[in-house]
Amino acid sequence: MKKLVIATRRSQLALWQSEYIKAELLKHYPNMQIELQEFTTKGDKILDVPLAKIGGKGLFTKELEVAMLEGTAHLAVHSLKDVPTQFEDGLTLAAVSKRFNPQDALLSNKYSSLEDLPKGAVVGTTSLRRRMAIKMLRPDIELKDLRGNINTRIAKLNAGEYDAIILAATGIEKLNLQNEVKYFAPISTDIMIPSMGQATLGIETTTDPKIIEIVKVLNDKNAEIESKIERGFVDTLQGGCQVPIGVKATILDEKNVKISAIVGLPDGSEYIKDEKIVDINSFENAGKEFANEFIQKGAKELLARAETMAFK
Incomplete structure (x- = not known):
């Protein structure tokens, strides 16, 4: 196969991840032409409603899956935590990458940790899992919804809309945004247990054996074991x-x-x-x-x- 098309969302993090996978593939197939095909998904467009109310994380993958099923793209790179555990007919999870940092992180310009937040502090997150973990530790904290891409969320923090926000540490580290705020504090996974597959990249393809054979070089056995347990x-x-x-x-x-x-x-x-x-x-x-x-x-x-x- 001479040409491979990767379907990707247009967000800065999604593009970083797709470029990372492209570079990894080129290490194994230096003569292959690999292109990125960019999409704006429904999950990217609807920013004023929590995901739980509009259909879940699959909203970030649907358009990419349609492109693969129609034959205009061969694979899609996802944050594995956003990938539903069941696939449509004709699609499969062909590989998972080596895991990055799985922790969540607190970002703030005033406070260095969850424990340091004053009573009544406003913390931004829409994740129900993170909300639960925060309320277990600090029931006195006020939680406020937070949507948008990473840069938008940090901009809202810097505009003073929140005392702190909670994001996945891996996204901040990949885009080298730690210095955009005064405090970047990863949270122990004992305190805030991550989402399934958090910080692992999932490579979704059609069930075409040729495509699966090409991308299986990306598969990390340790990440496969961990993610299979979590997804199960x-x-x-x-x-x-x-x-x-x-x-x-x-x-x-x-x-x-x-x-x-x-x-x-x-x-x-x-x-x-x-x-x-x-x-x-x-x-x-x-x-x-x-x-x-x-x-x-x-x-x-x-x-x-x-x-x-x-x-x-």
Whole structure:
């Protein structure tokens, strides 16, 4: 194959990620022509409504998937946390990249950490998972919705609309935006368990064996193990961004993987949180099995209530 087309969103971060994957592919296929085809997705256009109310994170992938199914693009590069656990017929997750920093981070021009925020401080985030984690730690904090690309969100912080905002650390680090604010403070994943696949890039393709064969050189085995566990957990609970779910698999050594997870209500008033260590050889079903343990503890009922709260 002489030419490869990557479908990508137009945001600065999406373009960085697509260019990164293009460069990685060129290391293996130096003579291949690789182009980026840019799209503005529905998720990029609707900025005044939380994702949970308009259909979830799949809104950032739909246009790219249509391009692949129509044959005008061969693959799409996504932040894996934005990729639904089920794919349309004809599409597949062909590879996952080496994981970057999976932490969330606090950005502020006044305060150096969540603990340092004064009572009643205004914190910007629309993520139900982050809202839950913040309310569990600091129920006195006022939460305010925050949408837009990374630069827009930082601009709102710098304009004084928020005392602090919470973003994925990896996006700030990739775009080298740490110095745009006074304080950039990554938050421990023990305090704020990340989204499934956070800081991993997912390479979606059609089910064409030729395309899958080309992109499989990008696959990182450790990231594959961790993301499969995390995605299995969320898929079994049937939860997307409409409900607060955090799950992080961490390879400890060649034999063991630690899984940490939390589900609960957006206001942090009720939650189920647990962790366990599993044999790395059983990673294929580990996420599903862990989710079933949560279901036995009432996770389905809790998430049903969480969804009702999210749509108010």
